Every structure is written in C-alpha cells, then in structure tokens.
Amino acid sequence: MKIAVDAMGGDHAPEAIVEGSVLAAREFNVPIILTGISHRVRQELEKYEDWKHLGIDVRHADEVVDMHDSPGKVIRSKRKSSIKIGLDLVKNGEASAFVSAGNTGAVLAYSTIILRPLKGVDRPAIAIQLPSSKGSSILLDAGANVDCKTNQLFQFGIMGHSYAKYILGNDNPRVGLLSIGEEDVKGNETTKEAFKLLKKSHLNFIGNIEGKEVYRGNADVIVCDGFTGNIALKISESLAEMIGGSLKELFKTGMTTKLSYLLLKPHLAELKKRVDYSEKGGAPLLGINGVCIIAHGSSSPKAIKNAIYRAHEFVEKKINEHICEDIEYNLDGKGSLWQHIKEIVSGSEDGSLDPEAPKDPIDPPKN
C-alpha cells in the first residue's frame, strides 16, 4: 500500500509536508509518493540523509494550486496540479490513498470528479474530529455540501458511524442530528425529515443534539449540512481565538497576572494542543470511492505524519466497504429503510424531500 501526498499544498509546503512524510515513512514503514514540482521536492528530501531508504518516491506535477484559487478555476486551468496527479494515482491503483493540506475546495472537487462517490452516497462529506469534555466527537459535514437533502444527512449518519466504529474503535457510537431543539419535531424542514430516516436506521441514533451539547461529548457523531457545519466549526475557532486573545491581554495587565501566566504557560500549551483538532490526523473525505484525507492548511510536520497514518488506517480497515455495507443494510429488507423512504416521499407534500432523490443515485435493491 502506497500513500500519495500532495507536497505542494498547505501554508508550509513543501517543507512541512516533506518532513511529515519522512517522519511517517520512518515511523510506520509506509511507502509514500510525493506529488509536486520534482526539483523542489527533491531539494527538501535531500535534507534527510535516509530518505532514499524510506520508500519515498516523487511524481512530478507541473502546477501548484494556490490556497485561494477557486475550485472551478483549478479544474478548468490547472490540469497538471499536484492535487490532480495525486488523485490520479489513487484512481489508477498506484496509490491507495491521497493526503493534502492544500486548497480544500479543489481537493473536494477533484476527488468527486476523479474518484466518484461510493455506491449509495450522493456526495462526499468532510468529517472533523472535535474535542469535547469527554474526549472527542465527529462532526460531519464540515463544509463540502452547502444545500443538503434529507438523504444526504442520513448518509452522513452512516458514514460518521463507520468512522467512529472502525477507525476510532467506538463499538456503538451515539449518532445525533444537530438541530435547534431536542424534540423530534424541532428543526428545519430537512432535519425533521432526516430525523425520521435516522430513527428507522440501524444506527444508535440519539435524536436531535442542540448546539449547547456539541462540546459536552454527549454524541459521538454529530450530523449536519455543510453550511451549518462549516459555520459551527469556524465560529468555534473564532471564539477560541477571542478567548485566547483576552487571556493574553489579561496576563499583561499587571505583575500578579504576569506571574500567574508564567506558572500556567506549560499547562496552557498542553490544553491548547488537546483541543487542537488539526493535530488529530486531518479530516477524511467520507463517501468517496478511494481514501482522501484533508489536512489543515497550517499543518505542522507532525500533523502531516498523523494524516498519513490516518490514511493508512482508512485503507487497512476497509472503511469504504463498511460504509457501503451499512448503507446497503439500511436500504434492503433487513433495515427496511427503503420502504420507509418511499413512505416519506409519497407522504411529502411540501417538496422538502426531493421525490427524485432515492431513485438515483441510491437505487432500490433489486430482488
């Protein structure tokens, strides 16, 4: 199994990416193919005496996707980018997974075009591991799908369940639906319909989760559309930044606060690390026919190493097979969800559930 890594993506590329890849190759003994401007990548690799013995290969890519390029522009005009070359390696079987800290929109768009969604999945979703009072939770979708249909939220539930179960080792993950009230009837039109599907599924569905529950760790998987998920994630970063800034200001105000800062400093660094999800191995793109891990743009070498390990795990533990099985299970006679979807669709008069959705791309099981 080889892992393709986008050497040119991220704020500290190629330095941090190459260093992270070297660390991963040394530690996990996993062969890596770095995609990017080959002389730049080799120049970085030469910093590590042992690199030639680590099973690291370089694949040249003419173009580099800027962090601010629009996905549309990338697809139209950057056809030889390190992102495209990396995903092509997965498509043609030379690599088993792709890791990038580059332009998320471009990785997402190219993954969907080149690798295609899994059978039974409308669109892939980005899953983020959030810290919580009790450990961590998975939130998805964190921004891949802006306007989501009911079916998609249901698929996110399945994909998050598989991630929590087969990768994070949680035997019976509690799946919650992010909404504005705990009762079944609370939420917007889409979440209210998704609630019914999730309730009928084989998942350990615990119902609606309010925003105030997110960091309490009362759900292992938190399902939402990409618009809400992205805002939830970014607003959290914004608040943490403000609180951090206020604390920093506070520590400057006088001798006593300066002293307390010195005493606390190592502990605060530890705390910051604990809640920093970017260290946790990146965000997998779930529901794609292949493995693709999106690392934070500001990834350190350690974060890249962790993301490569996570990619390796996803391949080893056959996450995609589990997702397909679980979706299949819920749509065939056993989970009987297919019947339920049909009932909801035929009973839907407000158009909130697209009557076309279940027919394609989720085909009903043929007996």
Added chain:
Amino acid sequence: MKIAVDAMGGDHAPEAIVEGSVLAAREFNVPIILTGISHRVRQELEKYEDWKHLGIDVRHADEVVDMHDSPGKVIRSKRKSSIKIGLDLVKNGEASAFVSAGNTGAVLAYSTIILRPLKGVDRPAIAIQLPSSKGSSILLDAGANVDCKTNQLFQFGIMGHSYAKYILGNDNPRVGLLSIGEEDVKGNETTKEAFKLLKKSHLNFIGNIEGKEVYRGNADVIVCDGFTGNIALKISESLAEMIGGSLKELFKTGMTTKLSYLLLKPHLAELKKRVDYSEKGGAPLLGINGVCIIAHGSSSPKAIKNAIYRAHEFVEKKINEHICEDIEYNLDGKGSLWQHIKEIVSGSEDGSLDPEAPKDPIDPPKN
C-alpha cells in the same frame, strides 16, 4: 410610558424579576406593571420598603408558563398566563413595552399573535448582542425563524441596522451576511439571493461574513436564519463552557496552578462578565408592532434591570418607526429595491426565491 414585566418568567422568578424591577424603577424612574400571581408578587414586593412609591403596579395572571411548555400548548391551554396578560397590556396601550425572562417560544408565539409583525416584516427575529474583540456585534435571527426566505434575511439586515444605529449609537453599522465564504457566490441558495438584495439596499453591507469572523468584530450586524443563528449561539456557549471547565480542571492540578488561579480569580470574573451577553439588556424581538424584550432565563436582578432599561430605550427612540421607514425606503423609488426584487424573482428559475413573497406581506408601493 409604562413597562409591563413578566414576574413569573425565568429560573429565578419571581424573586429576581421583582428585585430587578424595583432596581429599574428606582434608578430610571420608569413606571412598571408586574404581571403574575398577585399574592406571590406582592409578597416579594413587600421586601422593599419603598416599593409603593416607585410607581410599580401589579396585574394578576392566573397561570404560569413553565420553561418547558411547548408554545402550542401554552396558546391552547394557558390563556391567562403572565405572558399573555403582559402582551395584552401592550396591545391595548396600557403599557409601551413587555419584558420577559420566561419561555422564549411562548413569548415569541404570543407576541406574533397579539402584537403582529410590523408592516413590511414577514416575521419578527430575535437579536442577540455578542461580544467581540472590538466590542460587540448584533446577531439576528438567533432562533425565531427556522426556515427563512430571502426576503426575511433582507428584513433582518434592516432591523439589525436600526438596532445598531438608533439604540447602540453606531452611525453607519457594517452589516454582514453569515455564510461559508467571503465571495458573493458563496453560500446556500437563500443567502446567495439575500446577498443580492442586501447589496442593492441603502445599508452599509460589507458582504458575506464567515464563521471565523464572528468574534473578530469586523461586522456590527450579522444576519442569518434562525436555525444557523441558534446553533451558532448555542455552540459558542458550549465551547465557552468546555474551555471554562478545562481551565478549572487545570487550576486544580498542582500548587503552582492553584496559586496562579488565586492571582487571576478577580480578573477572570471580570472577563466572564464582559463576554456574558445576558447582562447586556436582553434580546429584543425585532419587527413586532410593539416592544418586547426577551431576557435570559437565568437572568439576575441586574440583568432584568438592564432589560427594562433597554425596553424603555426602544420605546423612547422609536425603533419601530425607523425600521418601517427603512424598509419603505428600500422598497419605493428611492432605494429602488422593489424593482430589483421583481428582477430577481422573474429571473429565478430554481424556485429558491418564493415568487409570492414580495407581493404579500410586503406590498409594492402604490403610486
């Protein structure tokens, strides 16, 4: 001008409500009508020797709305509640405003039924004052309207602008639309259409605001639908709770951290107060034909006092007249927005902007 106050609503009712009312009457010399179980309210009032000289009146209400009662149940079965009696006082002109720390859903439902939305406003919105690195911002809607139409987001922009300008004294408030990217084309179907309306309006519209900008203070008014707003608000509370909890744990770990906690304690209390929006005078329900302020359920007497002052300000500064004028301005020839709405509607093929919406309840200006 009299202010009606729901004596029975809130976690610490009637004690905290009555105390807050007494403080407000003493400090601002504003006459108050307390609605609730009269003997309970009088019993509380008797704790204050001067209460009879403060212009405080009591209006009996047979029923108390529980914090967990559903709005539908309240409207069907609690027709003599302190909330209904208080809003009736505003409706019949005996009071100029209503303040409640009670069941938000019930206050919202009754306000809409009894007072009705302002001309040109589809539905009222809850506006929250959030702390930021540069002071504070207004976010609306914080949860009154789950599924919002384009028009409603536009109206929220106008209402937030009026709040920031006439109440908070910001001459040219920057209005931003909460979305998942800064560019015009980013967002969901509704925000993309709302972007066009807001851009054409007379507001100081600064475009999309990402979640990461919320606490940076780069917008004075942040517009979003009630689903997103409620989740943004609650997730912030959740994260603040987790960080607070982690700091508390940290302070317990050893002698040095305990010492630093003792040194920091008074400063941390000050910091907490600064970011606690519940102290800031409650959340006005904007767009209603009357003044209604929703205070936090856990309101302290000081928070109630501030909410009563805020209600007084809303009446004095004629906020509703300003909202009506601003909506009118944007829909008539001067702001020429009406023409623009028609263009968008006629050009809309995806049904995301309801073609019925601008006709009713926003009637086109008649020349």
